[in-house]
Amino acid sequence: MPEESPRSEGHDMVLERETAAQDTTGRFERAASDAGVPFFVAAPGARDESSTASAPAAGAETDETAGAAAAAAVDGPDAPGPAASSLRVGRTVAIVLAALLAGAAVVALELASAHQDAKAVWAVFGPAVGWSFVGTGLYAWRRRPDSRTGALMVALGFAWFLFTLDAANSPALYTFALVVGGVWGGIFLHLGLSFPTGRLPDPVDRALTVAGYVIFPLAFVLALPFAGPHELGCDGCPVNLLLVHRDPALAATLTAFGALLYLTLFAIVLVRAVRRWRATGALERLQLTPVYTCALATFLLVTVARAGVGEAAWWAAFISTGLMPFAFLGGLLRSHVSHLDAELRERLEELRASRARLVEAGDAERRRLERDLHDGAQARLVALAMLLATARRRAAGDADLEGVLDQARDELQTGLKELRELARGIHPAVLTDRGLEPALEALVSRAPVPVTVEAAGQRLPAPVESAVYFVVSEALQNVAKYAHATRAAVSVRRSGGRVLVEVSDDGVGGADPTRGSGLRGLTDRVAALDGTIAVESPVGRGTRLRAEIPLSA
Numbered sequence: 001m002p003e004e005s006p007r008s009e010g011h012d013m014v015l016e017r018e019t020a021a022q023d024t025t026g027r028f029e030r031a032a033s034d035a036g037v038p039f040f041v042a043a044p045g046a047r048d049e050s051s052t053a054s055a056p057a058a059g060a061e062t063d064e065t066a067g068a069a070a071a072a073a074v075d076g077p078d079a080p081g082p083a084a085s086s087l088r089v090g091r092t093v094a095i096v097l098a099a100l101l102a103g104a105a106v107v108a109l110e111l112a113s114a115h116q117d118a119k120a121v122w123a124v125f126g127p128a129v130g131w132s133f134v135g136t137g138l139y140a141w142r143r144r145p146d147s148r149t150g151a152l153m154v155a156l157g158f159a160w161f162l163f164t165l166d167a168a169n170s171p172a173l174y175t176f177a178l179v180v181g182g183v184w185g186g187i188f189l190h191l192g193l194s195f196p197t198g199r200l201p202d203p204v205d206r207a208l209t210v211a212g213y214v215i216f217p218l219a220f221v222l223a224l225p226f227a228g229p230h231e232l233g234c235d236g237c238p239v240n241l242l243l244v245h246r247d248p249a250l251a252a253t254l255t256a257f258g259a260l261l262y263l264t265l266f267a268i269v270l271v272r273a274v275r276r277w278r279a280t281g282a283l284e285r286l287q288l289t290p291v292y293t294c295a296l297a298t299f300l301l302v303t304v305a306r307a308g309v310g311e312a313a314w315w316a317a318f319i320s321t322g323l324m325p326f327a328f329l330g331g332l333l334r335s336h337v338s339h340l341d342a343e344l345r346e347r348l349e350e351l352r353a354s355r356a357r358l359v360e361a362g363d364a365e366r367r368r369l370e371r372d373l374h375d376g377a378q379a380r381l382v383a384l385a386m387l388l389a390t391a392r393r394r395a396a397g398d399a400d401l402e403g404v405l406d407q408a409r410d411e412l413q414t415g416l417k418e419l420r421e422l423a424r425g426i427h428p429a430v431l432t433d434r435g436l437e438p439a440l441e442a443l444v445s446r447a448p449v450p451v452t453v454e455a456a457g458q459r460l461p462a463p464v465e466s467a468v469y470f471v472v473s474e475a476l477q478n479v480a481k482y483a484h485a486t487r488a489a490v491s492v493r494r495s496g497g498r499v500l501v502e503v504s505d506d507g508v509g510g511a512d513p514t515r516g517s518g519l520r521g522l523t524d525r526v527a528a529l530d531g532t533i534a535v536e537s538p539v540g541r542g543t544r545l546r547a548e549i550p551l552s553a
Contacts, residue, residue: 099134102161103127113167115236126164129322133157136325148198152191159184171238178240185216192295215265219258227251262303294327360463385412436465443473448480455492464549467525468492468501474522475503475545483507501547511537
């Protein structure tokens with residue numbers, strides 16, 4: 001069975017039709033679509049005068065600007081016209097310039113602060129966090145224009161700038177930061193609940209988002225009319241303009257109530273996050289895990305810090321907040337990759353199904369051709385042979401005519417035999433009628449060398465039976481033509497939901513499976529059923545062909 005030979009003409013023609021049909025398989029519809037997945041984080045609080053790393057709370061422009069940026073959405077991924085492209089470029093430039101100016105203002109504010117000890121730290125990392133949110137948001141906005149996540153990240157970056165106003169020496173700016181600085185927490189929660197699409201189709205998510213926009217900015221505002229600088233943990237800070245009457249006990253109670261609101265919202269969000277994470281598939285978990293981990297850690301650290309645990313919690317919360325833009329961006333990109341992977345898997349499944357349908361159609365065509373030859377041309381030739389036999393009897397005594405009729409009958413028998421061989425090569429009737437084992441026995445009976453057959457008697461799925469038969473047929477043809485073998489063996493058995501086919505000989509070996517069209521065509525046929533073919537043919541040590549085909553094909 002060394003070098004495998006070209007297959008019969010009828011066999012090649014059918015395979016060529018299959019290959020051509022497969023090459024022209026139609027387009028596949030894209031099924032993957034964006035699905036909103038939650039992700040949750042909370043907001044900041046006031047920074048301590050003596051802290052070297054204050055609360056990773058955020059700031060932005062004004063509430064109106066943050067809301068407008070958060071609500072902004074691009075029309076879609078369709079190719080924009082020149083005017084739309086120009087508008088997008090102009091918008092991006094405006095956002096970048098605004099972010100640079102806001103960051104520069106933060107640097108100046110931190111360096112001039114009379115109550116901020118960690119001036120250098122906040123002068124560097126304060127604007128850096130805001131810029132990272134704005135920068136990653138713009139990138140995400142451009143990469144996924146159909147998602148509002150990028151716009152929300154940009155709004156979150158400006159909300160961070162807004163929070164840093166609590167370093168101001170002006171009582172008005174300082175009080176303004178205490179009231180609206182927590183807006184970034186609401187945007188953060190909005191971003192998480194709507195990740196990765198930026199939309200909130202679930203009423204529960206919308207309710208939680210509204211609660212976040214209320215709780216994060218206002219949870220601790222209730223204590224401001226009764227809290228002086230000492231009660232706010234910042235003895236050197238300006239007096240907040242909302243102070244009516246200093247009452248340390250009442251201020252502490254209201255501050256604890258605000259922390260309880262934070263903790264309650266965190267608990268609800270945590271439960272919802274865990275449930276949704278468990279409900280997602282492996283690919284979705286791959287993209288959500290870093291986002292959920294970093295976001296929930298930030299939420300928890302901010303909640304603990306606002307409860308007055310100490311500076312260490314603010315430091316940890318600040319670091320976690322600085323990492324959040326990249327966690328969001330990584331999750332967004334992983335979301336895109338997971339959608340591509342889902343689409344690719346869907347197309348591969350459709351391609352496999354299409355190839356299997358082509359093989360099945362090819363087998364059906366083979367069976368039709370075999371029946372047509374058997375019932376049509378072969379039947380007519382048999383009838384013609386009977387007429388020649390009758391004519392031969394009537395021509396008794398005419399030696400010349402008898403010789404001509406005998407020669408015609410011999411030629412007819414030769415042609416009839418060749419036609420039967422052709423029909424068997426296209427599709428053996430015994431395979432359809434009686435199954436694989438009788439078909440293989442009939443096949444090896446015509447082999448020029450002794451062949452042993454070991455095959456299970458159970459019927460297999462029709463496409464599998466057909467593939468196994470032609471694998472054995474092609475292998476035995478190569479044994480006959482090239483192997484110079486004295487014997488061969490055929491084994492067909494089931495193992496673990498697969499059919500294992502093995503054809504071996506004791507010939508000269510040295511077969512090259514890349515030569516000729518026979519095995520290449522069979523490899524395509526078997527691959528269409530998710531099977532494989534391997535050939536081992538060391539020189540002088542015979543050849544072994546192994547094929548594995550799933551029974552589910």
